[in-house]
Amino acid sequence: MKFKVESGGSLHGAIRVPGDKSMSHRTVMLGALAEGTTIATGFLEGHDALCTVQAFKDMGVTVRGPQNGRIEIDGVGMQGLQKPDNVLDMGNSGTSIRLLSGLLAAQRFDSTMTGDISLQKRPMGRVTDPLKLMGAEIGSQEGRPPLVIKGGQSLNGIHYEMPVASAQVKSCVLLAGLFADGRTSVTEPAPTRDHTERMLRGFGYEVERENDVISVQGGGRLTAATFDIPADISSAAFFLVAASIAPDSDLTLEHVGMNPTRSGVITILTLMGADIEVLNEREVGGEPVADLRVKSSALVGIEIPEDLVPLAIDEFHVLFVAAACATGRTVLCGAEELRVKESDRIASMADGLSRLGIENEVLDDGIVIVGGPLKGGEVDTYNDHRIAMSFAVAALRASGTIHINDCDHVATSFPGFAELAASVGLKVSVES
Ligand code: S3P
Numbered sequence: 001m002k003f004k005v006e007s008g009g010s011l012h013g014a015i016r017v018p019g020d021k022s023m024s025h026r027t028v029m030l031g032a033l034a035e036g037t038t039i040a041t042g043f044l045e046g047h048d049a050l051c052t053v054q055a056f057k058d059m060g061v062t063v064r065g066p067q068n069g070r071i072e073i074d075g076v077g078m079q080g081l082q083k084p085d086n087v088l089d090m091g092n093s094g095t096s097i098r099l100l101s102g103l104l105a106a107q108r109f110d111s112t113m114t115g116d117i118s119l120q121k122r123p124m125g126r127v128t129d130p131l132k133l134m135g136a137e138i139g140s141q142e143g144r145p146p147l148v149i150k151g152g153q154s155l156n157g158i159h160y161e162m163p164v165a166s167a168q169v170k171s172c173v174l175l176a177g178l179f180a181d182g183r184t185s186v187t188e189p190a191p192t193r194d195h196t197e198r199m200l201r202g203f204g205y206e207v208e209r210e211n212d213v214i215s216v217q218g219g220g221r222l223t224a225a226t227f228d229i230p231a232d233i234s235s236a237a238f239f240l241v242a243a244s245i246a247p248d249s250d251l252t253l254e255h256v257g258m259n260p261t262r263s264g265v266i267t268i269l270t271l272m273g274a275d276i277e278v279l280n281e282r283e284v285g286g287e288p289v290a291d292l293r294v295k296s297s298a299l300v301g302i303e304i305p306e307d308l309v310p311l312a313i314d315e316f317h318v319l320f321v322a323a324a325c326a327t328g329r330t331v332l333c334g335a336e337e338l339r340v341k342e343s344d345r346i347a348s349m350a351d352g353l354s355r356l357g358i359e360n361e362v363l364d365d366g367i368v369i370v371g372g373p374l375k376g377g378e379v380d381t382y383n384d385h386r387i388a389m390s391f392a393v394a395a396l397r398a399s400g401t402i403h404i405n406d407c408d409h410v411a412t413s414f415p416g417f418a419e420l421a422a423s424v425g426l427k428v429s430v431e432s
Helices: 021-033 045-056 092-104 125-133 167-179 195-202 233-245 264-271 316-325 336-340 345-355 385-397 410-413 417-424
Strands: 002-005 013-014 035-041 062-067 070-076 111-114 137-141 144-150 159-161 183-189 206-208 213-217 225-228 248-257 275-284 287-296 328-330 359-365 366-370 375-377 400-404 430-432
Touching: 002 385, 013 417, 021 035, 021 045, 021 070, 021 092, 021 195, 021 345, 035 195, 045 062, 045 233, 045 400, 070 275, 070 287, 092 125, 092 144, 092 167, 125 167, 125 345, 167 183, 167 195, 167 213, 233 248, 233 264, 233 275, 233 287, 233 385, 233 400, 233 417, 264 316, 264 328, 287 417, 316 328, 316 345, 316 366, 316 385, 345 359, 345 375, 345 385, 385 400, 385 410, 385 417
Parallel strands: 013 248, 035 225, 159 183, 375 400
Antiparallel strands: 002 400, 002 430, 035 070, 062 070, 111 144, 137 144, 183 213, 206 213, 248 287, 275 287, 328 366, 359 366
């Protein structure tokens, strides 16, 4: 599938983008281990979350839906998962494989997890190292999937100082900690998304946080709960940038998750001069939510503060498009993690931006982008959903049509992106 995006346009209207991917994964994982039936609305029906659903079905959990964002999970309790008959296929989803490795390391049965070509290249030592310290037996292909997990190991609680600021690593260790003897604690080098902690509490499990140390006591139980999952701020980000860069735009994004560990994109865009109004702030299911009204503005290049990097880790690709449309230079450093996402997001974006006439300089841990006129052209997505959507947004300010190859992966996080974007004014069409 390819996107053809004609140049120009402005964005108007009010939309709700699909549900939060991180929360959707965690709802299934914790719902499966809980006692009782967990019900969630706003669930993301994207491929990544569906991989997590399928994995738990493969382990004997009854799941109804998702349909129209509603999902019901009949929890089997902490010890109720069954040995899957097959290799668990995590598709494109780093969150599925990394968080599940923590849960599976503590089961009685053996299991193997793999994924698509992109996932098979992603580093797993960051989760297998701490799990091995807890007593897990896990094999990998030189630190990459497939992960082969030997069941029947008893895990012990550890204190783990995370070498990278990663919510997936933190969550993996904490989830293994639910099954471990004693206390498991994790120190994060910088704050990362805290959905696991919030959701564990929502399922009635005590999680302690003291400064940068988060801990759980093993051996507790989870009680089924009801969740209303907000719209994913990572998906909203495409429209925050789109309405900022397209002239005469006025767009409202409804019911967006505003967790402070996720809202770095709003801070960065505001520093660049974006006009984003945060309306109707409220709390839903333990997570802050708001409507965001965004209007066109003249953006300026900035040096992105490094402490904001983990808080906007999934939004930089589209922020690079904002930088291309800004006056002056934007500098990003301290973001080497972008090189091990669904693609090397620094290299993939630099390639596409260059093809569209935007001057940039790739750094080991970031990029320098010089704002200037965007031209039309053909770009590759490197099979990365978010690269595809970012270049679709760029067409709003390009002088010609942008053709985007290999857009199938868009459905991993944002099914219906092209249709929703077209409904508010992006001139995007889908070609096979
Ligand atoms: C996620 C954590 C982040 C993020 C990913 C989702 C999560 O990954 O990039 O899309 O749900 O915990 P890292 O932990 O590798 O930073």
